[in-house]
Amino acid sequence: MLLLYCMASEAGAPPAPLRGVDGAAVEHADEAGVRCYFSRLESLPARDAREQALGFHQVVSAVFRSATVVPFRFPTVLADEAALRRWLGERASAVARELQRLDGQVQMELRISAEAAAAPAGGRAYLEARRDELRHLGATAQRARDAAGDLIAEARERETQHGLRCYCLVRRADVAAFQQRVGALELEGARLLVSGPWPPTEFLAPDVVNA
Amino acid sequence: MPAKPEILTVGAGEENDISLLDILDHVLNAGVVIQGSLVISLAGVDLVYVGLNVVLTSVETALRYIGKGDQRPLPPPAER
Numbered sequence: 001m002l003l004l005y006c007m008a009s010e011a012g013a014p015p016a017p018l019r020g021v022d023g024a025a026v027e028h029a030d031e032a033g034v035r036c037y038f039s040r041l042e043s044l045p046a047r048d049a050r051e052q053a054l055g056f057h058q059v060v061s062a063v064f065r066s067a068t069v070v071p072f073r074f075p076t077v078l079a080d081e082a083a084l085r086r087w088l089g090e091r092a093s094a095v096a097r098e099l100q101r102l103d104g105q106v107q108m109e110l111r112i113s114a115e116a117a118a119a120p121a122g123g124r125a126y127l128e129a130r131r132d133e134l135r136h137l138g139a140t141a142q143r144a145r146d147a148a149g150d151l152i153a154e155a156r157e158r159e160t161q162h163g164l165r166c167y168c169l170v171r172r173a174d175v176a177a178f179q180q181r182v183g184a185l186e187l188e189g190a191r192l193l194v195s196g197p198w199p200p201t202e203f204l205a206p207d208v209v210n211a
Numbered sequence: 212m213p214a215k216p217e218i219l220t221v222g223a224g225e226e227n228d229i230s231l232l233d234i235l236d237h238v239l240n241a242g243v244v245i246q247g248s249l250v251i252s253l254a255g256v257d258l259v260y261v262g263l264n265v266v267l268t269s270v271e272t273a274l275r276y277i278g279k280g281d282q283r284p285l286p287p288p289a290e291r
Contacts, residue, residue, distance in 0.1 A: 076245055
Protein backbone atom coordinates (compact mmCIF):
# COMPACT_ATOMS: atom_id res chain seq x y z
CA MET A 1 0.00 0.00 0.00
CA LEU A 2 1.04 3.62 -0.46
CA LEU A 3 1.29 6.13 2.37
CA LEU A 4 0.83 9.63 0.94
CA TYR A 5 2.81 12.56 2.37
CA CYS A 6 2.15 15.72 0.41
CA MET A 7 1.89 17.41 -2.96
CA ALA A 8 4.00 20.23 -4.38
CA SER A 9 4.64 21.82 -7.74
CA GLU A 10 6.37 19.56 -10.23
CA ALA A 11 8.55 22.53 -11.21
CA GLY A 12 10.63 22.51 -8.03
CA ALA A 13 13.50 20.09 -7.53
CA PRO A 14 12.60 17.28 -5.12
CA PRO A 15 14.64 17.23 -1.91
CA ALA A 16 17.64 14.94 -1.65
CA PRO A 17 16.78 11.24 -1.36
CA LEU A 18 14.60 10.91 1.67
CA ARG A 19 13.68 8.17 4.06
CA GLY A 20 10.12 8.26 5.25
CA VAL A 21 7.95 6.38 7.71
CA ASP A 22 9.63 3.18 8.96
CA GLY A 23 12.70 4.03 6.86
CA ALA A 24 10.85 3.49 3.56
CA ALA A 25 12.13 5.27 0.44
CA VAL A 26 10.17 8.36 -0.55
CA GLU A 27 9.05 8.28 -4.18
CA HIS A 28 6.94 10.65 -6.23
CA ALA A 29 4.31 10.57 -8.97
CA ASP A 30 3.74 13.54 -11.29
CA GLU A 31 0.45 14.60 -12.85
CA ALA A 32 -0.62 17.88 -14.47
CA GLY A 33 2.18 19.87 -12.83
CA VAL A 34 1.63 18.33 -9.39
CA ARG A 35 4.19 16.10 -7.69
CA CYS A 36 2.85 13.70 -5.06
CA TYR A 37 5.27 12.18 -2.54
CA PHE A 38 4.60 8.72 -1.13
CA SER A 39 6.18 5.58 0.35
CA ARG A 40 5.39 1.93 -0.24
CA LEU A 41 4.62 0.19 3.04
CA GLU A 42 3.68 -3.37 3.86
CA SER A 43 1.56 -2.28 6.78
CA LEU A 44 1.05 0.56 9.18
CA PRO A 45 1.12 -1.01 12.63
CA ALA A 46 -0.28 0.78 15.64
CA ARG A 47 2.93 0.35 17.58
CA ASP A 48 5.40 3.20 17.11
CA ALA A 49 2.51 5.36 15.93
CA ARG A 50 4.11 8.47 17.37
CA GLU A 51 7.40 7.78 15.60
CA GLN A 52 5.54 7.13 12.36
CA ALA A 53 3.69 10.42 12.64
CA LEU A 54 6.94 12.27 13.30
CA GLY A 55 8.59 10.47 10.38
CA PHE A 56 5.69 11.63 8.23
CA HIS A 57 6.21 15.20 9.44
CA GLN A 58 9.91 15.10 8.58
CA VAL A 59 9.17 14.22 4.94
CA VAL A 60 6.55 16.95 4.61
CA SER A 61 8.94 19.42 6.26
CA ALA A 62 11.77 18.52 3.89
CA VAL A 63 9.58 19.30 0.88
CA PHE A 64 8.04 22.35 2.57
CA ARG A 65 11.46 23.93 3.22
CA SER A 66 11.78 24.87 -0.45
CA ALA A 67 8.25 24.69 -1.83
CA THR A 68 4.60 25.37 -1.11
CA VAL A 69 3.00 22.07 -0.19
CA VAL A 70 -0.44 20.59 0.24
CA PRO A 71 -0.01 17.85 2.87
CA PHE A 72 -2.16 14.80 3.32
CA ARG A 73 -3.54 14.04 6.75
CA PHE A 74 -1.71 11.20 8.45
CA PRO A 75 -2.37 8.38 7.82
CA THR A 76 -3.77 8.59 4.28
CA VAL A 77 -3.26 5.33 2.45
CA LEU A 78 -4.13 4.12 -1.04
CA ALA A 79 -3.97 0.55 -2.29
CA ASP A 80 -1.36 0.96 -5.02
CA GLU A 81 0.17 3.32 -7.58
CA ALA A 82 -2.69 2.77 -10.01
CA ALA A 83 -5.12 4.10 -7.39
CA LEU A 84 -2.86 7.08 -6.81
CA ARG A 85 -2.66 7.82 -10.54
CA ARG A 86 -6.44 7.64 -10.79
CA TRP A 87 -6.87 10.00 -7.85
CA LEU A 88 -4.28 12.43 -9.17
CA GLY A 89 -5.88 12.34 -12.61
CA GLU A 90 -9.11 13.60 -11.09
CA ARG A 91 -7.68 16.08 -8.58
CA ALA A 92 -4.32 17.35 -9.82
CA SER A 93 -5.71 20.38 -11.65
CA ALA A 94 -7.53 21.63 -8.52
CA VAL A 95 -4.41 21.05 -6.41
CA ALA A 96 -2.25 22.85 -9.00
CA ARG A 97 -4.61 25.82 -8.82
CA GLU A 98 -4.24 25.99 -5.04
CA LEU A 99 -0.46 25.57 -5.16
CA GLN A 100 -0.25 28.47 -7.57
CA ARG A 101 -2.62 30.66 -5.54
CA LEU A 102 -0.73 30.03 -2.29
CA ASP A 103 2.76 30.01 -3.78
CA GLY A 104 5.36 31.55 -1.48
CA GLN A 105 2.94 31.83 1.45
CA VAL A 106 2.89 29.98 4.76
CA GLN A 107 0.53 29.68 7.70
CA MET A 108 1.38 31.20 11.07
CA GLU A 109 -0.82 30.26 14.00
CA LEU A 110 -1.78 32.02 17.19
CA ARG A 111 -3.11 29.93 20.06
CA ILE A 112 -4.67 32.25 22.57
CA SER A 113 -5.90 31.05 25.94
CA ALA A 114 -6.93 32.68 29.19
CA GLU A 115 -4.81 32.74 32.30
CA ALA A 116 -6.05 30.13 34.76
CA ALA A 117 -8.78 31.52 36.99
CA ALA A 118 -10.99 30.16 39.72
CA ALA A 119 -14.09 28.42 38.34
CA PRO A 120 -17.15 30.63 38.84
CA ALA A 121 -19.94 29.25 40.97
CA GLY A 122 -23.21 28.55 39.20
CA GLY A 123 -24.28 28.21 35.58
CA ARG A 124 -25.04 31.84 34.93
CA ALA A 125 -21.78 33.03 36.44
CA TYR A 126 -19.95 30.47 34.32
CA LEU A 127 -21.60 31.62 31.10
CA GLU A 128 -20.89 35.26 31.87
CA ALA A 129 -17.27 34.47 32.69
CA ARG A 130 -16.94 32.49 29.47
CA ARG A 131 -18.43 35.34 27.45
CA ASP A 132 -16.05 37.86 29.02
CA GLU A 133 -13.12 35.53 28.50
CA LEU A 134 -13.90 35.07 24.81
CA ARG A 135 -14.23 38.82 24.36
CA HIS A 136 -10.84 39.32 25.97
CA LEU A 137 -9.24 36.59 23.86
CA GLY A 138 -10.84 38.04 20.75
CA ALA A 139 -9.40 41.45 21.60
CA THR A 140 -5.98 39.86 22.11
CA ALA A 141 -6.23 38.15 18.73
CA GLN A 142 -7.14 41.48 17.16
CA ARG A 143 -4.12 43.16 18.77
CA ALA A 144 -1.87 40.45 17.36
CA ARG A 145 -3.37 40.80 13.89
CA ASP A 146 -3.06 44.58 14.07
CA ALA A 147 0.60 44.31 15.08
CA ALA A 148 1.37 42.33 11.93
CA GLY A 149 -1.43 43.73 9.79
CA ASP A 150 0.51 44.62 6.67
CA LEU A 151 2.19 41.20 6.66
CA ILE A 152 -1.07 39.24 6.71
CA ALA A 153 -2.71 38.42 3.40
CA GLU A 154 -5.64 36.64 5.01
CA ALA A 155 -6.66 35.55 8.51
CA ARG A 156 -9.13 33.06 9.95
CA GLU A 157 -10.20 32.47 13.52
CA ARG A 158 -11.66 29.47 15.30
CA GLU A 159 -12.98 29.09 18.82
CA THR A 160 -11.66 26.03 20.68
CA GLN A 161 -12.41 24.42 24.00
CA HIS A 162 -9.71 26.44 25.70
CA GLY A 163 -9.59 29.65 23.74
CA LEU A 164 -9.04 30.86 20.22
CA ARG A 165 -6.88 29.80 17.32
CA CYS A 166 -6.06 32.37 14.71
CA TYR A 167 -4.49 31.40 11.37
CA CYS A 168 -2.57 34.00 9.38
CA LEU A 169 -1.43 33.64 5.80
CA VAL A 170 1.92 35.41 5.38
CA ARG A 171 4.73 35.38 2.88
CA ARG A 172 7.52 33.01 3.79
CA ALA A 173 9.98 35.91 3.67
CA ASP A 174 7.96 37.71 6.34
CA VAL A 175 7.90 34.95 8.97
CA ALA A 176 10.66 36.46 11.13
CA ALA A 177 9.06 39.91 10.99
CA PHE A 178 5.68 38.40 11.92
CA GLN A 179 7.22 36.60 14.91
CA GLN A 180 9.05 39.72 16.01
CA ARG A 181 6.02 41.98 15.88
CA VAL A 182 3.59 39.58 17.54
CA GLY A 183 6.28 38.49 19.99
CA ALA A 184 6.67 42.08 21.17
CA LEU A 185 3.09 42.29 22.44
CA GLU A 186 2.53 42.62 26.17
CA LEU A 187 -0.30 40.40 27.32
CA GLU A 188 -2.65 40.84 30.24
CA GLY A 189 -4.80 37.91 31.34
CA ALA A 190 -4.05 35.82 28.28
CA ARG A 191 -1.40 33.48 26.93
CA LEU A 192 -0.33 33.49 23.34
CA LEU A 193 1.65 30.85 21.52
CA VAL A 194 2.86 31.71 18.03
CA SER A 195 3.75 28.66 15.96
CA GLY A 196 4.83 28.12 12.40
CA PRO A 197 5.62 28.29 9.62
CA TRP A 198 3.15 25.60 8.57
CA PRO A 199 1.80 24.64 5.15
CA PRO A 200 -1.26 26.84 4.52
CA THR A 201 -3.83 24.10 5.09
CA GLU A 202 -6.46 26.38 6.65
CA PHE A 203 -6.59 28.40 3.45
CA LEU A 204 -7.07 25.52 1.01
CA ALA A 205 -10.28 25.37 -0.96
CA PRO A 206 -12.74 22.89 0.62
CA ASP A 207 -12.90 20.77 -2.53
CA VAL A 208 -9.17 20.13 -2.23
CA VAL A 209 -9.19 19.32 1.50
CA ASN A 210 -12.07 16.84 1.27
CA ALA A 211 -11.15 14.99 -1.84
CA MET B 212 2.33 41.68 35.32
CA PRO B 213 2.30 41.65 31.50
CA ALA B 214 3.51 38.47 29.78
CA LYS B 215 5.19 37.98 26.44
CA PRO B 216 3.96 35.56 23.76
CA GLU B 217 5.88 32.34 23.29
CA ILE B 218 7.31 31.72 19.83
CA LEU B 219 7.68 28.22 18.40
CA THR B 220 9.52 28.14 15.10
CA VAL B 221 8.66 24.87 13.40
CA GLY B 222 11.63 23.11 11.87
CA ALA B 223 14.18 25.02 13.93
CA GLY B 224 15.27 21.84 15.69
CA GLU B 225 14.20 23.06 19.11
CA GLU B 226 11.49 20.52 19.79
CA ASN B 227 10.07 20.35 23.31
CA ASP B 228 6.93 18.67 24.61
CA ILE B 229 4.69 21.43 23.33
CA SER B 230 6.16 21.69 19.84
CA LEU B 231 5.96 17.91 19.46
CA LEU B 232 2.30 18.03 20.43
CA ASP B 233 1.77 20.88 18.00
CA ILE B 234 3.45 18.89 15.23
CA LEU B 235 1.35 15.80 15.94
CA ASP B 236 -1.76 17.95 16.07
CA HIS B 237 -1.06 19.20 12.55
CA VAL B 238 -0.04 15.83 11.18
CA LEU B 239 -3.34 14.31 12.31
CA ASN B 240 -5.74 17.20 11.87
CA ALA B 241 -4.57 19.29 8.93
CA GLY B 242 -4.37 18.41 5.28
CA VAL B 243 -6.11 16.59 2.49
CA VAL B 244 -8.43 13.72 3.33
CA ILE B 245 -9.14 11.22 0.59
CA GLN B 246 -12.63 9.83 0.95
CA GLY B 247 -12.66 6.09 0.65
CA SER B 248 -8.95 5.61 1.12
CA LEU B 249 -7.84 2.48 2.91
CA VAL B 250 -7.58 4.33 6.19
CA ILE B 251 -11.14 3.62 7.18
CA SER B 252 -10.95 -0.06 6.40
CA LEU B 253 -7.75 -0.99 8.20
CA ALA B 254 -8.34 -1.78 11.81
CA GLY B 255 -4.69 -1.23 12.63
CA VAL B 256 -4.71 2.23 11.10
CA ASP B 257 -7.83 3.15 12.98
CA LEU B 258 -6.01 2.29 16.16
CA VAL B 259 -3.09 4.49 15.14
CA TYR B 260 -5.42 7.40 14.66
CA VAL B 261 -7.46 6.88 17.80
CA GLY B 262 -4.39 6.24 19.90
CA LEU B 263 -2.72 9.46 18.85
CA ASN B 264 -5.87 11.50 19.03
CA VAL B 265 -6.31 10.65 22.68
CA VAL B 266 -3.07 12.48 23.32
CA LEU B 267 -3.72 15.25 20.85
CA THR B 268 -6.97 16.38 22.33
CA SER B 269 -4.84 17.62 25.19
CA VAL B 270 -2.76 20.10 23.21
CA GLU B 271 -4.69 23.13 24.32
CA THR B 272 -4.65 21.90 27.90
CA ALA B 273 -0.92 21.32 27.75
CA LEU B 274 -0.40 24.87 26.57
CA ARG B 275 -2.02 26.12 29.75
CA TYR B 276 0.88 24.68 31.69
CA ILE B 277 3.34 27.03 30.07
CA GLY B 278 3.89 29.98 32.34
CA LYS B 279 5.72 33.21 31.72
CA GLY B 280 9.29 32.02 31.70
CA ASP B 281 8.66 29.28 34.24
CA GLN B 282 7.81 26.11 32.40
CA ARG B 283 6.05 23.82 34.75
CA PRO B 284 6.24 20.13 33.88
CA LEU B 285 3.35 18.70 31.94
CA PRO B 286 0.88 16.68 33.98
CA PRO B 287 0.91 12.93 33.47
CA PRO B 288 -1.18 11.77 30.47
CA ALA B 289 -4.11 10.67 32.60
CA GLU B 290 -4.69 14.26 33.75
CA ARG B 291 -4.37 15.94 30.35
